[in-house]
Amino acid sequence: MPLDIRDLKRRGLLSPGSSIISSWSKGGHIYGTIKVTVYNGIVVLQYRYRKTEDVKQTIRFTWTPCHFGGKRIWFVCPFCSRRCAVIYNNYGKYFACRVCGNLAYQTQNESYMDRLLTKANKLRRKIEADPGAINPLPIFKPKHMHYSTWMRIRTHIQLLEGKGLDIAASMFGFNI
Numbered sequence: 490m491p492l493d494i495r496d497l498k499r500r501g502l503l504s505p506g507s508s509i510i511s512s513w514s515k516g517g518h519i520y521g522t523i524k525v526t527v528y529n530g531i532v533v534l535q536y537r538y539r540k541t542e543d544v545k546q547t548i549r550f551t552w553t554p555c556h557f558g559g560k561r562i563w564f565v566c567p568f569c570s571r572r573c574a575v576i577y578n579n580y581g582k583y584f585a586c587r588v589c590g591n592l593a594y595q596t597q598n599e600s601y602m603d604r605l606l607t608k609a610n611k612l613r614r615k616i617e618a619d620p621g622a623i624n625p626l627p628i629f630k631p632k633h634m635h636y637s638t639w640m641r642i643r644t645h646i647q648l649l650e651g652k653g654l655d656i657a658a659s660m661f662g663f664n665i
């Protein structure tokens with residue numbers, strides 16, 4: 490899950506003492522939330538890892554001057570001390586830069602999850618359900634459809650979405 494410091498800056502959240510709850514969502518699914526508290530030169534991130542463990546991580550941030558005046562803001566990766574605009578919580582407990590977070594692994598899992606949820610959405614259209622695992626399945630079948638077909642599709646959707654959300658939960662360590 491990415492956290493972009495430029496986004497925090499744009500939203501005016503980087504003054505010491507400010508604290509926000511931010512959440513990630515994709516295709517209507519909310520993966521989880523994180524609390525970001527800003528102190529002088531550091532942010533403290535608080536989130537839940539693998540549904541059970543509360544994690545608190547401190548990340549430094551820093552500024553560099555731009556060519557044409559002004560300054561640019563960066564996180565400092567807690568593992569390699571490189572400057573980076575975005576840090577990721579990739580399948581693991583802690584946020585890190587793209588390199589330290591081994592992002593390839595996440596992309597692989599993310600695309601598998603996307604495939605599951607896309608397939609589920611296609612089936613949802615067939616039974617006239619709104620897309621997105623967050624929406625309940627309708628309790629009445631479409632008029633033209635056999636009951637057994639309807640039940641089979643429903644079960645299939647639940648299976649795909651269950652798997653997809655499990656992956657999301659294990660990747661991001663959040664309650665769904």
Ligand SMILES: [Zn+2]
Nearest residue numbers: 566569586589
């Ligand atoms: Zn790093």
